[in-house]
Amino acid sequence: MEEKKSSHWLDALSDGTAGLTTISSCLTVCDLRCDSYYKLIAAEVPLSLEPKPARLRVYKGNQVVNDQALPGFPSSVQSLYIDEIEPKMPIIAVSVGPSILFYRNMKPYFKYTMPSLMIEPLEEEIWKKLSVERQANYEKLINDLKSTMNISQMSTLSQKLISLCESEREDFIRENSEPKLERLSGIVCMTTIFKNIEEEKEPNCLIIATEASDIFIMDPQNFSILHEARVCSFKATPDLISASGSYQNDFKIIISSREGSICILRKGWLEGREIVKLEKPATSMSLLQIDQTIVVLSNSLMCYSKKGKMLWSLNMPEAVTCLTPVSLPHLGVSLVCIALSNGLVQFYSHKKLVDEFQINGSVLAMYFGKLGLEEQVLVLVTRNGSLLIKILKRTADFSKPIETEDKHEEESTSLSIPKKSKIFLEQMERERENAAAIHNIFQSELWRMRLEAAKVTVDILRTGDSTFSGDLQTPLKLLAQVDGLGPDFLLTLTLENISATKIITNLAIILHANPNHYKIEKMYAELTPLVPGIPLVADFTVRIQLTSENTLPADMTLENSIVRVLIVKEKLAKPLIASTVVMPQPELQMLGTV
Amino acid sequence: MYKVRKMVFGKMFMKILSKDKRSKQISILIVGLNNSGKSTIVNYFKNKDDRKFISVPTIGFNVEHFENQGVSFTAFDFSGQGRYRNLWEHHFKSCHGIVFVIDSSDRMRLVVVKDELELLLQHPDIKRRRVPILLFANKMDCIDALSSVKIAAGLNLEKIENKPWQICSSNALTGEGLYNGVQWLTTQIRECHQEKEVHE
Numbered sequence: 162m163e164e165k166k167s168s169h170w171l172d173a174l175s176d177g178t179a180g181l182t183t184i185s186s187c188l189t190v191c192d193l194r195c196d197s198y199y200k201l202i203a204a205e206v207p208l209s210l211e212p213k214p215a216r217l218r219v220y221k222g223n224q225v226v227n228d229q230a231l232p233g234f235p236s237s238v239q240s241l242y243i244d245e246i247e248p249k250m251p252i253i254a255v256s257v258g259p260s261i262l263f264y265r266n267m268k269p270y271f272k273y274t275m276p277s278l279m280i281e282p283l284e285e286e287i288w289k290k291l292s293v294e295r296q297a298n299y300e301k302l303i304n305d306l307k308s309t310m311n312i313s314q315m316s317t318l319s320q321k322l323i324s325l326c327e328s329e330r331e332d333f334i335r336e337n338s339e340p341k342l343e344r345l346s347g348i349v350c351m352t353t354i355f356k357n358i359e360e361e362k363e364p365n366c367l368i369i370a371t372e373a374s375d376i377f378i379m380d381p382q383n384f385s386i387l388h389e390a391r392v393c394s395f396k397a398t399p400d401l402i403s404a405s406g407s408y409q410n411d412f413k414i415i416i417s418s419r420e421g422s423i424c425i426l427r428k429g430w431l432e433g434r435e436i437v438k439l440e441k442p443a444t445s446m447s448l449l450q451i452d453q454t455i456v457v458l459s460n461s462l463m464c465y466s467k468k469g470k471m472l473w474s475l476n477m478p479e480a481v482t483c484l485t486p487v488s489l490p491h492l493g494v495s496l497v498c499i500a501l502s503n504g505l506v507q508f509y510s511h512k513k514l515v516d517e518f519q520i521n522g523s524v525l526a527m528y529f530g531k532l533g534l535e536e537q538v539l540v541l542v543t544r545n546g547s548l549l550i551k552i553l554k555r556t557a558d559f560s561k562p563i564e565t566e567d568k569h570e571e572e573s574t575s576l577s578i579p580k581k582s583k584i585f586l587e588q589m590e591r592e593r594e595n596a597a598a599i600h601n602i603f604q605s606e607l608w609r610m611r612l613e614a615a616k617v618t619v620d621i622l623r624t625g626d627s628t629f630s631g632d633l634q635t636p637l638k639l640l641a642q643v644d645g646l647g648p649d650f651l652l653t654l655t656l657e658n659i660s661a662t663k664i665i666t667n668l669a670i671i672l673h674a675n676p677n678h679y680k681i682e683k684m685y686a687e688l689t690p691l692v693p694g695i696p697l698v699a700d701f702t703v704r705i706q707l708t709s710e711n712t713l714p715a716d717m718t719l720e721n722s723i724v725r726v727l728i729v730k731e732k733l734a735k736p737l738i739a740s741t742v743v744m745p746q747p748e749l750q751m752l753g754t755v
Numbered sequence: 756m757y758k759v760r761k762m763v764f765g766k767m768f769m770k771i772l773s774k775d776k777r778s779k780q781i782s783i784l785i786v787g788l789n790n791s792g793k794s795t796i797v798n799y800f801k802n803k804d805d806r807k808f809i810s811v812p813t814i815g816f817n818v819e820h821f822e823n824q825g826v827s828f829t830a831f832d833f834s835g836q837g838r839y840r841n842l843w844e845h846h847f848k849s850c851h852g853i854v855f856v857i858d859s860s861d862r863m864r865l866v867v868v869k870d871e872l873e874l875l876l877q878h879p880d881i882k883r884r885r886v887p888i889l890l891f892a893n894k895m896d897c898i899d900a901l902s903s904v905k906i907a908a909g910l911n912l913e914k915i916e917n918k919p920w921q922i923c924s925s926n927a928l929t930g931e932g933l934y935n936g937v938q939w940l941t942t943q944i945r946e947c948h949q950e951k952e953v954h955e
């Protein structure tokens with residue numbers, strides 16, 4: 162395969178030995194030390210089966226500047242601001258199981274555990290019985306538990322119990338003779354919105370989505386839950402989440418579920434609404450901040466409106482792994498960057514492919530935004546643990562789509578035929594019924610128009626007021642054009658001999674206007690002989706006779722602002738053409754400057 | 756070609772300048788990425804009383820005047836932030852020398868430095884002119900600073916044709932390396948001027 166390189170990106174770093182395995186939701190960037198040097202924070206997610214502890218790392222370039230162990234498998238890493246105290250120090254929130262670990266200055270700061278869910282009375286009953294029953298009856302009780310309840314609805318204790326083999330059960334039950342049943346729901350994904358002002362480094366609210374399909378909005382200043390809602394009215398386990406807006410004003414939360422639905426949750430709602438049902442659950446999804454559309458990656462790249470209307474879609478040549486919005490306000494564009502499993506990274510502006518490059522390995526995590534001291538940086542982490550940093554060139558320009566065979570464009574174009582309106586149908590009906598009458602009216606109107614035209618022609622011939630010469634011996638055409646804003650105008654006359662062969666000689670132009678209104682520099686001009694087909698252009702300066710106060714002459718009106726143009730021929734008493742040019746009104750603000 | 760003649764720079768320079776009426780002052784451009792230490796360097800050359808102590812990122816550019824060995828310089832201290840970098844080129848035409856400041860410790864952005872330097876060298880107002888270029892590998896005191904040799908190699912400086920260039924390690928906080936660099940620049944600007952006069 163031919164190496165595709167992009168001229169828009171500078172390769173700042175390509176470290177194949179970084180040994181970082183992470184996913185987009187566990188990657189964040191923030192001004193960790195308030196020194197305007199943005200650092201990459203990534204939770205190492207062990208993807209292989211061998212038990213390797215998860216870690217939280219801070220990178221400066223490819224150097225790990227902070228590394229600590231996490232107590233469990235992380236699902237999301239977010240950086241957020243909690244207060245307005247200067248210097249504004251971001252805190253890092255890492256969700257592990259049912260808890261969120263908050264770090265300030267990379268030091269553990271607070272641990273929040275999601276409230277316990279309801280315990281089924283039946284389950285409590287069974288545990289009570291278990292503590293008093295003999296061993297022989299355990300089997301029946303445990304089977305009761307299994308048959309009446311879904312594993313996901315059980316407390317952790319019950320889940321453990323049913324997974325044990327018979328010999329271990331007795332000890333386990335004795336150990337937990339007074340069980341404290343707790344059902345905790347794991348956090349699946351998190352995101353942030355602003356609390357009030359939607360600006361960088363302003364306080365945020367944390368949005369938490371749990372396995373039990375609950376969405377929590379938390380104020381991290383005092384770790385209180387501000388709002389609680391369900392993802393949807395039916396079963397929809399959140400998987401991906403994206404949000405925009407501020408808690409105080411208005412916000413939208415988009416949730417993509419494992420069942421394939423995409424739901425929207427707005428301010429004040431207690432339950433989200435499904436807006437799209439996908440065939441396959443999305444692998445990556447983002448609510449674009451600029452035009453508030455939702456881009457979704459499943460087996461194709463799709464874009465939906467907030468109401469769930471599909472705006473466009475593109476089939477992808479390969480399996481896609483992840484997506485990140487690339488917003489470039491200085492260019493006025495907002496792109497979507499997607500990574501394909503074969504290592505191709507593509508940039509789309511709506512449906513247009515505007516850039517692409519090839520890297521080695523399939524991308525698992527991507528981030529675009531500030532990093533270090535640069536504002537437009539793309540961070541890529543591949544499956545084999547390499548860390549790549551690409552900086553957007555200052556001179557990059559994505560206005561031109563790159564040349565590709567448009568082979569994977571989905572056929573979605575249909576002719577935009579307007580719907581048949583009621584008025585249209587009624588009109589059709591009328592025409593059908595009164596066809597004869599309509600035809601007659603049309604014919605008589607047509608004759609009336611022809612008569613009108615003939616009358617005007619006769620009139621022109623009689624008065625000689627026209628731009629054409631009626632004389633067959635001297636066929637002439639006159640065009641007049643007035644330029645200028647006033648009080649000085651330039652009158653350009655174009656005179657053309659429209660005969661086939663004859664040369665017309667001894668012509669002159671006479672301009673005439675009310676001398677109280679207009680002063681014409683040259684009122685009489687003799688013309689050179691006119692050859693057929695070559696127009697003659699003559700310019701005349703016409704100036705309004707302003708009063709001493711720079712105002713228009715008192716008796717000048719729209720109707721009498723005219724200049725008469727006469728084309729005369731020597732020894733002919735009647736002018737060949739007599740025409741009037743209506744002069745425009747001068748721009749009033751121009752008058753003061755004279 | 757002229758050899759460098761040992762002479763008192765200032766006097767010689769003044770003489771040339773008085774002949775060349777078009778440029779009464781030597782104007783130099785201080786460019787480089789943001790946070791590389793441009794303003795700190797310019798600040799160092801000013802009189803002790805004029806020095807500012809708080810350093811904030813420059814917005815747009817500042818014009819500063821200072822003297823070095825009797826030559827008065829007008830220095831355009833530009834902002835290195837991406838959105839202001841397009842201001843640099845508007846001053847290329849009239850400048851006599853360019854100082855390009857590099858943060859030696861910012862390894863990740865060496866590619867950006869390279870890109871900006873290439874853009875500068877390819878600019879029509881610079882490309883064919885013999886403008887001396889002084890590069891400061893600044894912040895040499897930082898632990899992870901790259902040596903000036905490594906930076907020169909990374910930036911492909913040996914490929915620069917038709918322009919005298921020099922790279923100096925510097926520490927703008929202590930002033931180390933700064934005078935040597937500016938001394939080189941002064942010499943070069945003088946030579947360029949003399950050559951120009953010979954041609955005229």
Ligand SMILES: Nc1nc2c(ncn2[C@@H]2O[C@H](COP(=O)(O)OP(=O)(O)OP(=O)(O)O)[C@@H](O)[C@H]2O)c(=O)[nH]1
Nearest residue numbers: 789790791792793794795812813834835894926927
């Ligand atoms: N350690 C060290 N720090 C330096 C050195 N030179 C400058 N600094 C520091 O680097 C920071 C940025 O310096 P500035 O002079 O403001 O940088 P600049 O290039 O003018 O930046 P912009 O105006 O934003 O383009 C300041 O905090 C300086 O104190 C140096 O040689 N060593």
Ligand SMILES: [Mg+2]
Nearest residue numbers: 793794812813
């Ligand atoms: Mg500065």
